């Protein structure tokens with residue numbers, strides 16, 4: 219199985235980098251990282267429909283947080299996880315400025 223997550227500018231601004239990290243973590247924690255190929259992709263022409271996600275080449279339409287996998291918040295190390303939200307602030311600001319959203 220291959221999961222592709224768009225890291226194009228529109229999806230990046232919506233937090234697709236964090237989705238990639240979470241999916242990677244879930245795959246590792248469940249021992250699926252050797253069976254599932256996780257790839258980044260540029261624009262999938264789904265910018266208006268949330269973050270672009272394809273599974274085995276099939277676009278997952280209307281993807282939203284509520285459609286994602288259940289995450290047991292009790293197993294997340296929040297002290298490690300929460301600082302990740304700020305790690306790309308400079309790149310996010312540059313992306314917003316580049317797209318006139320700044």
Ligand code: FES
Pocket residue numbers: 224225226227228229230260261262263264265269270
């Ligand atoms: S930038 Fe992700 S679908 Fe367009």
